[in-house]
Amino acid sequence: MKNIVISAKDIEVQFRVRDNYLTAIRNVSLDLYEGETFAIVGESGSGKSVFTKTFTGMLESNGKITNGSVMYHGQDLTKLTKEKDWAGIRGVKxxxxxxxxxxxxxxxxxxxxxxxxxxxxxxxxxxxxxxxxxxxxxxxxxxxxxxxxxxxxxxxxxxxxxxxxxxxxxxxxxPEILICDEPTTALDVTIQAQIIKLIKDLQKELGFTTIYITHDLGVVANVADRVGVMYGGQIIEYGTVEEIFYDPKHPYTWALLSALPQLGVKGEDLYYITGTPPSLYNKIKGDAFAPRNPHALKIDFEQEPPFFRVSDTHYAKTWLLDPRAPKLEKPEAIQNLHEKITRMTSKGGAFHVGHD
Amino acid sequence: MSDMTNREVLLSLRNVEISFDNGGKEKFKAVQDANFDIYKGETFALVGESGSGKTTIGRAIMRINPLSNGEITFEGNRISGKLSKQEDMNVIRNIQMIFQDPAASLNERATIEYIISEGLYNFHLYENEEDRIAKVDKALEEVGLLPEHKSRYPHEFSGGQRQRVGIARALIMEPKLIVADEPISALDVSIRAQVLNLMNKLKAEKSLTYLFIAHDLSVVRFIADRVAVIHLGRIVEIAETEELFAHPLHPYTISLLSAVPMPDPIIEKQREPIVYTETVAEKTGPDYEMREIRPGHYVYCTPEQGIEYYNTSMNQ
The missing domain is CATH 1.10.8 (Helicase, Ruva Protein; domain 3)
Structure with missing residues (x-):
């Protein structure tokens, strides 16, 4: 196993908004390995930016780390309070x-x-x-x-x-760690491809570790070695990029993948998620995705699921992985994903660009 | 797709040029020599990157940007240039727009009821209060919102719901054409799917016609019947969607297609973006025009390039 560069443990972040508290991050842990690219994917409000801001002390002034630690070279970054403590870290390392x-x-x-x-x-x-x-x-x-x-x-x-x-x-x-927070979202598609390639080339040359924050699963497939999917202030599934795309386990990961227009069949409805993300002002009971999850079990509304192990590198926070849960297939749209995309990108397919 | 020759043209652009005064001697030509027809009942996509002129064309159709040359016709009548008040009103009623950012395009101090009714007020399209409210309720229902949402304000809605309000506001005018300028770009992935499905459903139910302005070919493949690709103010390729994706011919179209990220790590990690660097100046001249390379498939090129493209298409 490679060396761990930075290790976040049980991070909780709260924001004070008027007289209310909003819990943006709910007990998130993550170990980053040297030289890897870890992609954090999620929708707006899932907490992906807020989480990584705890690595650089850049939370907005009404935000506070209320629990957990971020260990970096033997130092707990959550304990740094003064600007000058950050001087040798933020922007440098x-x-x-x-x-x-x-x-x-x-x-x-x-x-x-x-x-x-x-x-x-x-x-x-x-x-x-x-x-x-x-x-x-x-x-x-x-x-x-x-x-x-x-x-x-x-x-x-x-x-x-x-x-x-x-x-x-x-x-x-x-720097030792480069956090890319939606670095290509404001750019044109052809420019996006060039910037992604540039970051990858530089990483190969300079060997830094990358955290790549994005909402675009296509970009994730391109850049990531490992992926963490965030929803409602938590990482709900993580694994190698192949595990997340070819063998996703959490219904939210299923939904995110299935909703991609690349997978849409003309004349048919695109898969979509009903409802809206949970309000983080309220205490979330059970699985945060349960109210929008067509496969939700009774227990999803009552008790928060633990991480179930799928492989040494792949974990998912869903009761569906409990041995007592009913066996469910992932949605049709993302079954045999690799075969489908292979067809789309090879000769005669819609996304074939023809070098041959 | 039905036979093209039998279809009724709804909107037509002929030799459209739109230029802006940028302070210098030469005006900046944002759009040059744009020609296309939009048929009744189709979704016509205009795809290009920022600065390509796609939004400028959309705004010209809405009569926001004046043309410096050429003509736009709607149902056979000219709608560019000076119009009588009656004609102007007619255009506004029949062509409605959906904007990219639903938060920015809705009046944040007005209720949903007022926002959706505004067009009705302006044109007195209701008999009495009861009729107006019935129309608002119907528009809300059509986009999947509820009557009780009427009294709320835009900030109380999620991004996807706000975009539905924007669609309802356009629908209530019973337009024939909707210009949708990047209607899903500002939305989250899961919400995008809802809005695309809704647009498709309304198109079928109300036989609407869309001009769908986008930068993303993956969305276009899903929603459009025909596609025009625009690069630096010039339309470089027009074809039916299946045809365009099966036989992309202009190098810029190929570059755009190669840049669509595919959700498959094994494939995506092998794909190399194809960079297109030629400028309009290098790609224009007396020999260049839109040439029909395959049936209904036009590419901006010289006769020699046309032959080359044709040969390429036979091997694709």
């Missing part, structure tokens, strides 16, 4: 790329100055050396004519190029 590159960059400063600032500050280099390194890293992330474009402002860059700069800044301190 654990860097984050956000969704919208325009809001991550300062619009009234040149691209070059925003990269060199980080290099000068953390690596204590001279101005000239920092500039040299900045241009190198700009070239590395695929900016052509980097030396000329060094003095441009963000508005002179396209969205894809801006995101490349954000990646350049994030990687300029050689």
């Amino acid at each position: 654990i860097a984050t790329i956000f969704q919208d590159p325009m809001t991550s960059l300062n619009p009234i400063r040149t691209i070059g100055s925003q990269i060199t600032e980080v290099i000068e500050k953390h690596q204590k280099l001279s101005k000239a050396d920092a500039k040299k390194q900045a241009i190198e890293i700009m070239e590395r992330v695929g900016i052509t004519n980097a030396a000329e474009r060094f003095d441009n402002y963000p508005f002179q860059y396209s969205g894809g190029m801006r995101q490349r700069i954000v990646i350049a800044i994030a990687l300029s301190c050689h």
Whole structure:
């Protein structure tokens, strides 16, 4: 087994909203292994961003870690309270790329100055050396004519190029962990494919560990070694990417996969989930997905399911895996998924792009 | 798909050019020489990336962006340029729009009842209060909402429900054409499926016609009957959906198709995005025009490229 880089245990996060408390994360544990890409997938409000913000102390001011620990190099990150405690960690050892590159960059400063600032500050280099390194890293992330474009402002860059700069800044301190929070959601599809490839190539070269937060299962299939599916503030299933796609166990994972338009059959209804996600202001009883789950058992409404082991790497939090539960097949849309997608992407299929 | 020749054209774009003043000497041409027909009862998708001009075309049909050249006709009547008040009202009634972000496109200080009734008020499309409320209730029911939702405000709804309100607001006008500009892009995966299914159901029930503006080919494959691919203001390929996916010919279409992420790790990890870098300037000239390469399948190309594309399509 590979080394664990960071280990979150029993994390609970609460937000104070007016006079109410909202429990955004409900006892989530996760070990990340060195060099892997772990994808966290879920819908808005599932807690995927909030959870990873506990790794960098970036929770909004009304949010608080009310339980659990995040162990990183022998230090519990949840105990860090002062900004200066985070100085050597946030942005240096654990860097984050956000969704919208325009809001991550300062619009009234040149691209070059925003990269060199980080290099000068953390690596204590001279101005000239920092500039040299900045241009190198700009070239590395695929900016052509980097030396000329060094003095441009963000508005002179396209969205894809801006995101490349954000990646350049994030990687300029050689972080150990890179958190990518929906890094391609604001970008065009063809640009998305290029940015994903860039992150993967850089990871191969530099060996950092990636946490990839996304709502798009297609992207997950591309980037992830392992996947965690979040719902209602919990990871409800995790496993290797192959286990999650080819042998999913939780009805919510089934539903997420089945609702993909790629799997839709024209003229038929697309699979969809009824109802809405649970309110996190109230205490959730049982399985949070139960009210929307057509396969829900009586116990799902009464008692929270534990994680059941599927394999050494695959666990799912659903009573369906209890030996006493009725045996259920996953929905038709996602049975023989690999055969289906193989047909779609090979000659004569809808998503065949033809190299042969 | 039925025989194309027998179908009735609802909306037609001829040589449409839309340009914007960007302060310089040359105006910026957001859309150049766009030509297409939308047939009654079909879902016609316009696919492209940001800046391609797809929304600009949608807005031109809604009479928000004026044309700098060309003409748009609706049921045979010109709807671009100057119109009489009566004609203008007619267009507004018959062509309705659904927007991308349901949170931003609904008046947050108005109740659902007012939001949905607004078109009725403006056009006096109701006999009395009772009739108006009955119409609102019916519109709500059609999109799967309940009469008691009338008194609520947009913030009390989830994203998918808000998009349903947006659809109900369009439906109540009994339009013939709905321009749906990225109606599911801002929604979560599970909600997307609901809205797509609803749009399909309403199309069948009310024989609606849609112009579906999107950036995502996987959604288009599911919902559209015909597709136009637009790149940097130029339509580069038009075909029926099955035909387009079976025989994508323009390199930009192929690039878009290669970028659709497939939910299968073994396959997705092997797929390489095909990058398309040519600019319009490199892909335009006197020899370039929309050529019919296969029946009903048009590609923007030169005669030589046309032959090449035809040969490619025989091997696809």
